[in-house]
Amino acid sequence: MITYLEAIREAQAKALADDPRVYIYGQDIGAFGGAFKATKNLAREFPGRVLDAPISEDAILGSAVGAAIEGMRPIIEIQYADFSTVGFNQIVNHAATLYWRTGVPCPITIRLPSGGTAGSGPFHSQSMEGLYAMYPGLIVMTPATVEDAYSMLLEAVAIDDPVIFCEHKYLYYHLKADRLPTEALPAGKARIARMGRDLTVVTSGAMLHECLAAADELAQEKYEVEVVDLRTVKPLDTDTILASVARTGRLLAVGEAWPWGGVTAEVVARVAAEGFALLDAPPRRLNAKDTPVPYHPNLWGTHRPTAQTIARAMRDLLRL
Amino acid sequence: MITYLEAIREAQAKALADDPRVYIYGQDIGAFGGAFKATKNLAREFPGRVLDAPISEDAILGSAVGAAIEGMRPIIEIQYADFSTVGFNQIVNHAATLYWRTGVPCPITIRLPSGGTAGSGPFHSQSMEGLYAMYPGLIVMTPATVEDAYSMLLEAVAIDDPVIFCEHKYLYYHLKADRLPTEALPAGKARIARMGRDLTVVTSGAMLHECLAAADELAQEKYEVEVVDLRTVKPLDTDTILASVARTGRLLAVGEAWPWGGVTAEVVARVAAEGFALLDAPPRRLNAKDTPVPYHPNLWGTHRPTAQTIARAMRDLLRL
Amino acid sequence: MLDSALRVAPAAAACDHLTTAYRWMLLARLLEEKMASLYRAGKITGGVFVGRGQEALSVSIGMTLQKGDIFAPLIRDQAGRLAFGEPLLDSVRTYLGSRLGPMRGRDGNVHRGRPREGLLPMISHLGAMISAVCGTLIARRFKGEGGVIGATCLGEGGTSTGAFHEAMNLAAVERLPLLMIVANNQYAYSTPTERQFACAHLCDRAAGYGIAGHQVDGTDLEACLKTLSIAADQARNGGGPQLIVAHLLRLAGHGEHDDASYISEELKASPLGRDCLDQAAALLLERGWASQADLSCWRDEALQQIEEAVATVQREAPPDPNTEHWSALATERLIDGHALPPEAP
Amino acid sequence: MLDSALRVAPAAAACDHLTTAYRWMLLARLLEEKMASLYRAGKITGGVFVGRGQEALSVSIGMTLQKGDIFAPLIRDQAGRLAFGEPLLDSVRTYLGSRLGPMRGRDGNVHRGRPREGLLPMISHLGAMISAVCGTLIARRFKGEGGVIGATCLGEGGTSTGAFHEAMNLAAVERLPLLMIVANNQYAYSTPTERQFACAHLCDRAAGYGIAGHQVDGTDLEACLKTLSIAADQARNGGGPQLIVAHLLRLAGHGEHDDASYISEELKASPLGRDCLDQAAALLLERGWASQADLSCWRDEALQQIEEAVATVQREAPPDPNTEHWSALATERLIDGHALPPEAP
Numbered sequence A, B: 001m002i003t004y005l006e007a008i009r010e011a012q013a014k015a016l017a018d019d020p021r022v023y024i025y026g027q028d029i030g031a032f033g034g035a036f037k038a039t040k041n042l043a044r045e046f047p048g049r050v051l052d053a054p055i056s057e058d059a060i061l062g063s064a065v066g067a068a069i070e071g072m073r074p075i076i077e078i079q080y081a082d083f084s085t086v087g088f089n090q091i092v093n094h095a096a097t098l099y100w101r102t103g104v105p106c107p108i109t110i111r112l113p114s115g116g117t118a119g120s121g122p123f124h125s126q127s128m129e130g131l132y133a134m135y136p137g138l139i140v141m142t143p144a145t146v147e148d149a150y151s152m153l154l155e156a157v158a159i160d161d162p163v164i165f166c167e168h169k170y171l172y173y174h175l176k177a178d179r180l181p182t183e184a185l186p187a188g189k190a191r192i193a194r195m196g197r198d199l200t201v202v203t204s205g206a207m208l209h210e211c212l213a214a215a216d217e218l219a220q221e222k223y224e225v226e227v228v229d230l231r232t233v234k235p236l237d238t239d240t241i242l243a244s245v246a247r248t249g250r251l252l253a254v255g256e257a258w259p260w261g262g263v264t265a266e267v268v269a270r271v272a273a274e275g276f277a278l279l280d281a282p283p284r285r286l287n288a289k290d291t292p293v294p295y296h297p298n299l300w301g302t303h304r305p306t307a308q309t310i311a312r313a314m315r316d317l318l319r320l
Numbered sequence C, D: 001m002l003d004s005a006l007r008v009a010p011a012a013a014a015c016d017h018l019t020t021a022y023r024w025m026l027l028a029r030l031l032e033e034k035m036a037s038l039y040r041a042g043k044i045t046g047g048v049f050v051g052r053g054q055e056a057l058s059v060s061i062g063m064t065l066q067k068g069d070i071f072a073p074l075i076r077d078q079a080g081r082l083a084f085g086e087p088l089l090d091s092v093r094t095y096l097g098s099r100l101g102p103m104r105g106r107d108g109n110v111h112r113g114r115p116r117e118g119l120l121p122m123i124s125h126l127g128a129m130i131s132a133v134c135g136t137l138i139a140r141r142f143k144g145e146g147g148v149i150g151a152t153c154l155g156e157g158g159t160s161t162g163a164f165h166e167a168m169n170l171a172a173v174e175r176l177p178l179l180m181i182v183a184n185n186q187y188a189y190s191t192p193t194e195r196q197f198a199c200a201h202l203c204d205r206a207a208g209y210g211i212a213g214h215q216v217d218g219t220d221l222e223a224c225l226k227t228l229s230i231a232a233d234q235a236r237n238g239g240g241p242q243l244i245v246a247h248l249l250r251l252a253g254h255g256e257h258d259d260a261s262y263i264s265e266e267l268k269a270s271p272l273g274r275d276c277l278d279q280a281a282a283l284l285l286e287r288g289w290a291s292q293a294d295l296s297c298w299r300d301e302a303l304q305q306i307e308e309a310v311a312t313v314q315r316e317a318p319p320d321p322n323t324e325h326w327s328a329l330a331t332e333r334l335i336d337g338h339a340l341p342p343e344a345p
């Protein structure tokens, strides 16, 4: 059995082994192996290529841009996605604009340990995929399975553009698989995680598993819910979403991020604009509440969508 | 005649005169009067209350949080909205979370000279309202008229929450009015800028004027286009939008920002979810292209929506 | 907010400064040990971060600051918080997420404060609080309230943030009465100082801002109290910002989840590795300011106070998601109702 | 990329170092004057930012760097760019937005470069380029390419950014061969130094990073060349980062839109206000290394070269929005087709 977190570690080990241009830079990722141990032993296995950084997110990310210009393929670990706000400018205005401005690619993989876990509170829980997806020049991945954590991270390192890799902390240990995948869907392609003909649920990251649990619940009630795992939120695989809505006629977009804007708004807006005639009922969204992510588990469990609230939203929508 | 820019200057003069808790802090805003002259003479008229800051956006914004805690009402001028990325963390993680975490309000007005003008290029042209609107705890204003530039800025200073005030550089000199308003719609209320029964166009900022011009063009073709000026993008006045769509049955959301997410996605997603039955045709969006904002006027004029491309989008939608 | 002060040291006024400081340190140490044991027992969700080995420095800040001053502590400042006047209950309630705590279960552990009483609640982003303290001091200046100072803390790792630099420079330009206390405890999480900075002494940065710099042995309570009061006097009297760098060693993991196996034996064996609490106790005994009996009775009193607080808080209700007001705005009329999930009322 | 070098100074190899430097300075000065006049004539959209008064410092950087080194110039480095090998045409094409320029009309004025040739194109956010140069040097180290150095420029105002601090500290920790050249031209846009920093000399910051610091009179070409070559040698030979602070005065507005009426007469009259170009000319004459005739003939050659370049570029087509490839990605297959406006094909 291999966990989602181990898959991320294995992908980095393979990337380091296969490509001399790859190196990893971030806080506490060397001998210590990272705050979550995502780089465990890599510093020992690949001497000089897994470097501890000072607490300087802007400079860490800016240095990655320079190294990429010189042909390297840096993997940057930001200790928590929430701290990328202090390196934000180098990501959205430097890395993301380089290729368009100069024609020189900027292959950087930025690993953002993302999303909520009980007790993490307002500053160690954020889901920032929707924020980065707004900027031209970035690819934004949100792997929801052990297989994708591995194969998408490898693909991220191979891609010539900056990739925001939103790995979900809640899945680090919870999620296990028998083995690592040998092949995978390419980035930019969504996956039908569960087939169904009554309702299409579009989601990603940790919410995929809440949605699947809710779908199981509705199966008891004889509803067949189709669940689409986006995998990549930019580009957004609109064709797969539309094809599913064409089958079901109903759409629910579920996200862990805040309710204004973000992935669920983009999904619903695209389906409404391009698949209007396919809809038999109003498309719906379910997001977290519009406050910072609360510390106390009681509050946190209510702040974000759960199998229970998702199931309720599914029922509401199926009754329309 | 008073310009949009002068209205912003007058509003700040009034705020300083009326409320001793108000002060202004930003780069070159003192004796020099600001890069755009939005604080012209204020340092002389209000000695010691209009302070030049070092080139330290993070500290400028962080200091505003501290001052607000102590009961002051800072107005922060960021020289260009694009540079708020280096003060981003203090806005979204400090100012925006303070009230929710502690119950102590954080009344800060952050003025962001926003949007594109010919020749400004990738880093002096950005429209960031959709970015800030994603975060809980922030009010986001996008005044599109001289009257709103004045009255909304005064209201922003009076509001007990952090307000992102997206003043549009393109309107600074282009837009003139006879006099300053004596009353105004409150923040959070959208305005019907033009009545019509065939199509609802929802927009804000500089795009309002492109949309109005396009609406004039379509009037020649006997179409009556209703134009909604959002004024505030968070909160988003969904009721006014829905009421308009109820009249017209058609929706086009137009924005100057990039096409993934943002205001147009939120508008379309809300109407699709809450006003599905009101729609006689698929809702549509028109945004800027998915690249950084180009420098050359030829490219810039094509990158952002214009009266011409908006009129075309209106016709397409009316033909459906 | 002085009640807990009185409770811990009934005759505080008469009692020697050093004794009071020691008793706050002791209370902080024992309180954090209690939190750590609750964490190990699974009674605390999230993390527990302790100031073991840094109590002498931290308490000196709290004792040097006066009523009306500003304090923005960081993750290792339990002692300083208590001495500044933060009720013991605030810490327990925030760790256990009680709805009666200052953060009402919305934020946790070290992310607590009472802004209205000059105690700023840290956000996690290192360096972010310094400019906020600058802002409070700018506000005091506007309000004509002189003689006030503001203190904030950071680890040596936090000095690598852009936020630290911008705030220090701003404070220097405005000549604010800011005490910037840097606890160089040799590690930032697992990262040793040689991977964090390359200057001989962090104190060398003071000249680069044009401000006063002080260095102190962070294991020596008397030295910390002395240095802090000198720096505070200078700041209070128009001397501008003061950078105080203390040298010590983190005598715990980064958090209680961390066994800190990476901390070098050499450092542990070095003077930096001394436990400031033991040092202070030894001093009190040596000076005859306290007897072994005093020490153990103070300890018992502290333990009892902690047990009471924990018992109280454990009886308190956790936050209730159904009565929780799910809005981040002070301005009710501007709440975006449509941003609520469809299934919400 | 040496052709323009050869064209401006046919006998460059034989010709004296100082003469070459002077001729680059002269070319930069006259080129920027031409851009300014095109701006006033409404032929350039956006802004024009000139390095008037800073050519001696800037050219010294370009002449000190060798082929294979890295250079990230800022807004006042036309002279350094030319000396480093940036074709004159790059500047004209970027200002006029020619599709044949390195930025293809997508970015403008000073936001230009040739990353593949070690010339990094600045983004506007001050301080952001420093860590990028650090990254190029880290890459060279990985690739085992020793003996390489990287230089980048900033104004004194830019030193107040967190980005500056983080990058300087990172460079020091990694002991990178970085030249950080700070042009203290007394103003940041309109802001005088006393509102920007409070230290005696910006050079005092070097000790805070544990790196070497140098100060130089930015109006003195010979001094600038000397200081830069000393610093470059130290960096090249493992001496780590070098902070070079030059003192001078901006002899122009922040941009051509700015009349700079805020610049104090005292400063203009002070030694800082000397024009480095006149100073250099006087030196050449005094040493007998050039005659008045040489100077005016060099001037004529430079003017002719500039007129040719402008004439050429003015004949070039502007970017065409219809043939423009509207994507920011190198990876075609990952372009989000649905993010295109509905009316687009």
Ligand SMILES: Cc1ncc(C[n+]2csc(CCOP(=O)(O)OP(=O)(O)O)c2C)c(N)n1
Pocket: A027, A055, A057, A079, A083, A086, C075, C076, C124, C125, C126, C154, C155, C156, C157, C158, C159, C161, C183, C185, C187, C188, C189, C250, C254
């Ligand atoms: C901007 C930012 N980056 C990363 C982190 C994650 N983080 C939390 S504490 C810590 C180490 C801090 O070390 P130091 O400043 O020396 O304080 P100490 O823990 O030693 O007291 C890190 C990296 C953070 N909180 N903020």
Ligand SMILES: Cc1ncc(C[n+]2csc(CCOP(=O)(O)OP(=O)(O)O)c2C)c(N)n1
Pocket: B027, B055, B057, B079, B083, B086, D075, D076, D124, D125, D126, D154, D155, D156, D157, D158, D159, D161, D183, D185, D187, D188, D189, D250, D254
């Ligand atoms: C982070 C950031 N904030 C603000 C600006 C706007 N701005 C551009 S140039 C400038 C002044 C720069 O002064 P200085 O660094 O001294 O350079 P100089 O213009 O004097 O050469 C400012 C404030 C910017 N480019 N980046």
Ligand SMILES: [Mg+2]
Pocket: C155, C156, C157, C183, C184, C185, C186, C187, C188, C189
């Ligand atoms: Mg430390």
Ligand SMILES: [Mg+2]
Pocket: D155, D156, D157, D183, D184, D185, D186, D187, D188, D189
């Ligand atoms: Mg300057």
